[in-house]
Amino acid sequence: MTEVQTAQILDGKATAAAIKAELKERVSALAARGITPGLGTILVGSDPGSQWYVAGKHKDCAEVGINSIRIDLPETATQEEVLDAVRRLNADPACTGYIVQLPLPAHVDQDVVLEAIDPAKDADGLHPMNLGRLVANVNRPMVSPLPCTPKGCVELLLRHGIDLNGKKVLVVGRGVTIGRPVGLLLTRRDINATVTLAHTGTRDLAAELRQADVVIAAAGQPHMVKAADLKPGAIVLDVGVSRVDDGSGKAVVTGDVEPAAASVASWISPNPGGVGPMTRAMLLANVVEAAERA
Numbered sequence: 001m002t003e004v005q006t007a008q009i010l011d012g013k014a015t016a017a018a019i020k021a022e023l024k025e026r027v028s029a030l031a032a033r034g035i036t037p038g039l040g041t042i043l044v045g046s047d048p049g050s051q052w053y054v055a056g057k058h059k060d061c062a063e064v065g066i067n068s069i070r071i072d073l074p075e076t077a078t079q080e081e082v083l084d085a086v087r088r089l090n091a092d093p094a095c096t097g098y099i100v101q102l103p104l105p106a107h108v109d110q111d112v113v114l115e116a117i118d119p120a121k122d123a124d125g126l127h128p129m130n131l132g133r134l135v136a137n138v139n140r141p142m143v144s145p146l147p148c149t150p151k152g153c154v155e156l157l158l159r160h161g162i163d164l165n166g167k168k169v170l171v172v173g174r175g176v177t178i179g180r181p182v183g184l185l186l187t188r189r190d191i192n193a194t195v196t197l198a199h200t201g202t203r204d205l206a207a208e209l210r211q212a213d214v215v216i217a218a219a220g221q222p223h224m225v226k227a228a229d230l231k232p233g234a235i236v237l238d239v240g241v242s243r244v245d246d247g248s249g250k251a252v253v254t255g256d257v258e259p260a261a262a263s264v265a266s267w268i269s270p271n272p273g274g275v276g277p278m279t280r281a282m283l284l285a286n287v288v289e290a291a292e293r294a
């Protein structure tokens with residue numbers, strides 16, 4: 001039997017397009033003050049997914065009038081060579097903010113590289129100082145960048161008129177780029193959700209899912225969130241991205257949520273086309289905010 005899709009769509013593509021149009025105006029206002037924001041990227045290696053994401057970031061910059069600076073290093077680059085690229089962007093006045101595309105090759109220590117980024121130029125909000133500010137300033141308006149995917153998740157919900165005040169949110173996944181920071185963001189007083197963070201050590205994920213008004217699935221495990229376990233009418237953000245064989249040898253993007261969830265949820269984000277485009281838009285927002293702060 002084929003399920004009927006009843007959930008409304010949290011359209012990340014359209015929302016990101018609207019945000020980019022707003023950012024374009026802010027970039028024009030900066031230009032009137034003689035400021036052109038610049039985004040730097042450091043890509044190590046030739047992973048096709050990472051190359052695609054970095055190319056997308058430069059295309060987005062061109063669309064809204066942000067300059068971009070690209071540093072590509074080979075897979076064999078040493079940690080010192082990666083740190084050297086970081087130091088170059090820290091010192092480059094044309095670079096307002098920058099990112100180091102993740103994941104890095106296994107021989108490069110991600111924590112060391114992220115800590116070497118100038119916190120004022122941390123366009124991803126992943127420097128320990130900025131993550132610390134998210135913890136410490138949790139109830140104050142943000143004075144530092146937020147990680148792009150968590151910021152994108154919240155923005156996607158709010159721009160669809162979804163009030164999270166008092167909602168029970170289940171975050172699935174405890175990674176530093178999504179799971180942990182999104183929990184902190186959602187518990188800020190102005191958002192006011194009640195958050196449970198599930199992970200591979202969670203004993204009964206189905207029981208947690210049945211309680212949740214909102215599910216943010218960011219574990220990177222194809223279809224681990226089962227439609228049958230969702231509370232009817234739940235709001236579902238499908239964040240995880242995996243590439244799986246579609247049966248004909250072709251790799252297709254697959255989320256963490258079973259497609260049948262669209263017949264149980266009240267709102268659902270498609271994947272692709274949901275949180276991914278929002279991540280891209282939030283990176284641009286962080287660069288514009290950094291230029292405005294400077």
Ligand SMILES: Nc1nc2c(c(=O)[nH]1)N[C@@H](CN(C=O)c1ccc(C(=O)N[C@@H](CCC(=O)O)C(=O)O)cc1)CN2
Pocket residue numbers: 053099100101102103124148149177241253271272273274275276277278279280
């Ligand atoms: N330094 C960082 N590295 C990584 C981050 C990050 O935020 N900062 N996040 C991901 C990759 N990422 C951005 O870098 C990213 C992932 C997905 C999308 C996106 O638009 N996805 C499309 C689907 C595209 C596909 O076919 O894969 C969608 O959801 O519609 C944008 C950016 C890990 N690394």
